[in-house]
Amino acid sequence: MKDALKRYFGYEAFRPLQEEIIGRVLNGKDCLVLMPTGGGKSLCFQLPAIISDGVALAVSPLISLMKDQVDALRTNGIEADFINSTVPPAEINRIMQSAKNGKLKVLYIAPERLSVPGFENFLRTLRISLIAIDEAHCISEWGHDFRPDYRNLRSLRQKFPTIPIIALTATATAKVRGDIVMQLGLDSPQIFISSFNRPNLSYAVIPKKNALRSIRALLDTHKGESAIIYCFSRGDTEKVAEQLAQYGFKTAVYHAGLTAPVRQRNQERFIRDEVDIMVATIAFGMGIDKPDVRLVIHHSLPKSIEGYYQETGRAGRDGLPAECVLLFSYADKFKQDFFINKTEDTAEQKNMREKLDEVVRYGNLATCRRRFLLRYFNENYGETVCGNCDVCEPSLKEVATNDTPDEIGSRSRVPNRTSYGELSEKLEYDMALFEQLRALRTQEATAMKVPPYVVFGDKTLREMATFFPQSVKALLQITGVGDKKCAQFGETFLTVIHRYAQEHDLHEKTRQNGADATTIIRTDVKPVYPGSTHDETRQLLLKKMSIDEIAKCRGLACGTIISHIETVTAVDPLVDIAHLKPSHDRLKMIAAAFTQSKGTALAPVRQILGESYSYDELRVARIFILHRP
Numbered sequence: 001m002k003d004a005l006k007r008y009f010g011y012e013a014f015r016p017l018q019e020e021i022i023g024r025v026l027n028g029k030d031c032l033v034l035m036p037t038g039g040g041k042s043l044c045f046q047l048p049a050i051i052s053d054g055v056a057l058a059v060s061p062l063i064s065l066m067k068d069q070v071d072a073l074r075t076n077g078i079e080a081d082f083i084n085s086t087v088p089p090a091e092i093n094r095i096m097q098s099a100k101n102g103k104l105k106v107l108y109i110a111p112e113r114l115s116v117p118g119f120e121n122f123l124r125t126l127r128i129s130l131i132a133i134d135e136a137h138c139i140s141e142w143g144h145d146f147r148p149d150y151r152n153l154r155s156l157r158q159k160f161p162t163i164p165i166i167a168l169t170a171t172a173t174a175k176v177r178g179d180i181v182m183q184l185g186l187d188s189p190q191i192f193i194s195s196f197n198r199p200n201l202s203y204a205v206i207p208k209k210n211a212l213r214s215i216r217a218l219l220d221t222h223k224g225e226s227a228i229i230y231c232f233s234r235g236d237t238e239k240v241a242e243q244l245a246q247y248g249f250k251t252a253v254y255h256a257g258l259t260a261p262v263r264q265r266n267q268e269r270f271i272r273d274e275v276d277i278m279v280a281t282i283a284f285g286m287g288i289d290k291p292d293v294r295l296v297i298h299h300s301l302p303k304s305i306e307g308y309y310q311e312t313g314r315a316g317r318d319g320l321p322a323e324c325v326l327l328f329s330y331a332d333k334f335k336q337d338f339f340i341n342k343t344e345d346t347a348e349q350k351n352m353r354e355k356l357d358e359v360v361r362y363g364n365l366a367t368c369r370r371r372f373l374l375r376y377f378n379e380n381y382g383e384t385v386c387g388n389c390d391v392c393e394p395s396l397k398e399v400a401t402n403d404t405p406d407e408i409g410s411r412s413r414v415p416n417r418t419s420y421g422e423l424s425e426k427l428e429y430d431m432a433l434f435e436q437l438r439a440l441r442t443q444e445a446t447a448m449k450v451p452p453y454v455v456f457g458d459k460t461l462r463e464m465a466t467f468f469p470q471s472v473k474a475l476l477q478i479t480g481v482g483d484k485k486c487a488q489f490g491e492t493f494l495t496v497i498h499r500y501a502q503e504h505d506l507h508e509k510t511r512q513n514g515a516d517a518t519t520i521i522r523t524d525v526k527p528v529y530p531g532s533t534h535d536e537t538r539q540l541l542l543k544k545m546s547i548d549e550i551a552k553c554r555g556l557a558c559g560t561i562i563s564h565i566e567t568v569t570a571v572d573p574l575v576d577i578a579h580l581k582p583s584h585d586r587l588k589m590i591a592a593a594f595t596q597s598k599g600t601a602l603a604p605v606r607q608i609l610g611e612s613y614s615y616d617e618l619r620v621a622r623i624f625i626l627h628r629p
Ligand code: ADP
Pocket: 011, 012, 013, 014, 015, 018, 035, 036, 037, 038, 039, 040, 041, 042, 043, 289, 291, 317, 318, 319, 457
């Protein structure tokens, strides 16, 4: 299994539960898998499909996704195809023939296909290895996305009694869960429920005062990266998109008022990285599995926590840090109250009101937001502080609340500034090389007519820009580089990396399997612009002033000064801050606590060390630990 994982997908290790689930399927047993978006559900049926004889049937309602999924499999060297209403009949015949001939490992079908006369007979001619039912909650009327066509699936268990069924979903309450098992007729299924925590997502709520300014500040820290902005109404989406476009941001809009072809086109442009920012109503999102969305902003209050979690869940599917920011105002609540009051059904009205109240509670929390979200879904989060929400880590708010518009443009992008997740996720990469590799990826993808992420994900490119692989062997060590992709793209990417490494006198770094990638190297980061607030702090630093002195001198809070120093040191590793260094003994204690907490968040470290270490001291120490190894 491990071998196939590396060879086909280029991954080193399984994510939680994947191995158990795959084992179960390979044993021919049914199971139900509940995993959050981005948890890695697809692999749970794709890997057993590769290992087993025959073809796996993957049922999915998301027709628009099938092509991308199939392209992604093929790029990894796995024979796959799809049949749905968009495929012309002659083509369907060809695909059916190649399935019969045992040429396919995975065949995607839409659920309505099962009611097409003759299709079941065709299925009987196949050697089916397993049946995967994606978005399995669609079978339940209790779920939020009931699809009558899913009822067709009931017959599968009877027609194919010995073939394992694996049902997968990202959203299921206990009631829906029971319904899925019953409706599909799963045979003593094992139910795998993974944690719904998404540690790589940071959560923040900021007051909606000057929405445009906050949004711009946030987007400025994610230049050239993908972001989604959810708005309340069609009018809002148009307005926000237009305002952002005036500032030079590349935006597209998506709402139910647009014609289907326009919506489709805009979605496509977003998926293919032709525009960075999608400004949308909640109509947007189902059927999007773009893995590299780095920022999800809610311009207005969501209607429910369920909705909020689902929408924010579209961020960071690739496991890399991503931000979720809610712009909070009571005016927006009152706007929703107005609509709720117009609802005729009183039970429904009460329900809507309760859901909205929970959202307001979320906005007003004085305790960890992650904990609240997980509790809402009945999950007991073990920690009281997560270190990656604005309550646990107030610096997460700063970008959107502190800056004046003039400084915003000068804020340099520091990849992990906003999310100090697991150390193993903390890659500090060469940004200029990364940009070159991204351009190369887009070029390859365009030639192949697939979305850029199908070629290589951001994580893969970031690792390349960290380790500078110079040989096929080294390239194969990079996450996401399997045999097929290495053969197909290896030379092209190696050439660019090699040239860049030579120009900048960089050398290949060994990537030890499974080891944390904490190497720090940056040859090209945007400067801290002269005259910016960061620069002012830097100038005073150079005069060897202490943090207190700088704060007093500038009339700013110490915390603000520290965040300037965080930025300045991340951008310029050579700036001399030796005079801020904590004493040897304290630094040693703090470093040990960071290691013990296996992360870079402050709160767990403070728990270990106790009150005699202030947050400010820990933050400063962290700079020395991260940037001055
Ligand atoms: P889901 O369907 O649960 O939303 P996906 O199957 O799309 O999630 O997986 C999310 C991302 O995680 C994809 O980019 C996928 O390639 C990646 N992924 C899945 N399993 C692993 C793994 N074991 N190691 C590294 N990346 C993985």
